[in-house]
Amino acid sequence: DSGAAFLQDGSALYSSDPVSLTTDANCVENGNCDALDINSDHLSSTLTNYAKDWAHPPKCIQSQNGTDKYCLYTHHAFANSRGISIFTTPDKAARLLELPAFTDETAHTKVNSEPDPPYEARSLPGRGIGLIANRTLHKGDHIFSNTPVIMVEEWIFSEFEEAQRLPLQEAAILQLPKGAHDKFMALHGHFGTNPYDDNFNTNAFAIEIWPNDEDETAYNVVMPEISRLNHDCRPNAHYYFDPHTLTHHVHALRTIYPGEELTISYIDPAQALVTRTTALKTSWGFDCACSSCTAPPPHAAASDARIAQLLALQNSLEDHAPLTNPGDGVGAAELLVSLYKQERIEGPVCEAYSLAAHEYASVGDEWSAVKYARLAVESGLLYAGPDGDDVVDMQELLADPKAHWSWRFRERKGAESDEEDEEADEDEDEEGADEVEKMPVEAEKENEEGKEGQFEGAAKLMQRLESERQRLKRKERALDEL
Numbered sequence: 001d002s003g004a005a006f007l008q009d010g011s012a013l014y015s016s017d018p019v020s021l022t023t024d025a026n027c028v029e030n031g032n033c034d035a036l037d038i039n040s041d042h043l044s045s046t047l048t049n050y051a052k053d054w055a056h057p058p059k060c061i062q063s064q065n066g067t068d069k070y071c072l073y074t075h076h077a078f079a080n081s082r083g084i085s086i087f088t089t090p091d092k093a094a095r096l097l098e099l100p101a102f103t104d105e106t107a108h109t110k111v112n113s114e115p116d117p118p119y120e121a122r123s124l125p126g127r128g129i130g131l132i133a134n135r136t137l138h139k140g141d142h143i144f145s146n147t148p149v150i151m152v153e154e155w156i157f158s159e160f161e162e163a164q165r166l167p168l169q170e171a172a173i174l175q176l177p178k179g180a181h182d183k184f185m186a187l188h189g190h191f192g193t194n195p196y197d198d199n200f201n202t203n204a205f206a207i208e209i210w211p212n213d214e215d216e217t218a219y220n221v222v223m224p225e226i227s228r229l230n231h232d233c234r235p236n237a238h239y240y241f242d243p244h245t246l247t248h249h250v251h252a253l254r255t256i257y258p259g260e261e262l263t264i265s266y267i268d269p270a271q272a273l274v275t276r277t278t279a280l281k282t283s284w285g286f287d288c289a290c291s292s293c294t295a296p297p298p299h300a301a302a303s304d305a306r307i308a309q310l311l312a313l314q315n316s317l318e319d320h321a322p323l324t325n326p327g328d329g330v331g332a333a334e335l336l337v338s339l340y341k342q343e344r345i346e347g348p349v350c351e352a353y354s355l356a357a358h359e360y361a362s363v364g365d366e367w368s369a370v371k372y373a374r375l376a377v378e379s380g381l382l383y384a385g386p387d388g389d390d391v392v393d394m395q396e397l398l399a400d401p402k403a404h405w406s407w408r409f410r411e412r413k414g415a416e417s418d419e420e421d422e423e424a425d426e427d428e429d430e431e432g433a434d435e436v437e438k439m440p441v442e443a444e445k446e447n448e449e450g451k452e453g454q455f456e457g458a459a460k461l462m463q464r465l466e467s468e469r470q471r472l473k474r475k476e477r478a479l480d481e482l
Ligand SMILES: C[S@@+](CC[C@H](N)C(=O)[O-])C[C@H]1O[C@@H](n2cnc3c(N)ncnc32)[C@H](O)[C@@H]1O
Pocket: 126, 127, 128, 129, 130, 187, 188, 190, 202, 203, 227, 228, 229, 230, 231, 232, 284, 285, 286, 287, 288, 289, 290
């Protein structure tokens, strides 16, 4: 703990180094920071109460157009002194410090600590190091929770040339406490390039801290323990990131027996065989030999066909595509759940459960809606955590199924279309009537149409928002997997 104090403009003051305050110009031009007089009245008055934070003067780089500045901040006391380096904009660094991850002393009580881990790390032929279960784990069992040792804002990779960003990426690791530094450096890097960059690229996860912000800010983060998990297209474990505590949690997705390797999926598992194997080869350099990727050709073709149908069904249910018969939605949702099961895709199945809950609620079948909402919460908690969209939505349905937005939704939509048809018939009947007589009738009807238009518009907007939300979620997942 350096006793540093953080300023809103991204600079830092150090009680242990009483005359160091970063200046933007020097940071930008030289990649390092000169000292200013800490005792200046002006500077003292800009001090916030973010005392005892950054362990080193922030090092900054400025984008070509000169508008964006990104700085490296290292915090040594973070998460029970594991430490963290963060490469981001000064305003986001200030926002991060306001998270419970930094303000709540209890945020990391059972994090980064493994007194009796349910696995052993072993060297595995053709797969480097992997983690092998040393006892039976049941669905939902916690495996480990860790905080990142490094967080890099994603824009940095597109905004800056390697030569500009790499010195800061190296400094990010060098400035960490020794334990975190050594764990990062011991990681596997498959590209064979600069180890700071290689270990980062091979092991980073994409996460979002403020998903509701207008400008999405994604970070790439590395947790050295979780990085030892090898890939399987039908994995037995999954992770989610809690943005409040900056903690990555891993749980078992199904029963795992002693001697089995713990695995996660590096990519979206609901993709065709060739798409999966190409992505894994390109981004992680290995030929996937999981049972799904090495199935005999007829089985692999059947799997691809199931995945194609799964995706088509999921898209149409998410978009609330019109149905000839409102009851068809539940059949489609049941098939979707079954396709996930046939494909052994255990984590994202929560999305199918949640769609099934909507479809049953939409035709007023409360018991079936509740059954699927329960299943969605059970698997959603492992897949996306307690704040995951499906979990939150399904908890709302469970609290009061008849008050949920999806309750009798298909039937309401059916009634709306019937009314529209009737109105169209009335319009046709009225055509040809006397203009003078027609006027007040039309005026009234226009009024009615105006109202209906508003309601219909609101319903359509709700649907569009919902499908946009789902699309963004899929996009986020795809980015996550990358
Ligand atoms: C995030 S690391 C996983 C841990 C790694 N095995 C280690 O030794 O640290 C990713 C790298 O592990 C290897 N790997 C992961 N899953 C694999 C799999 N299913 N088959 C072969 N190699 C795999 C690849 O070399 C990949 O680039």
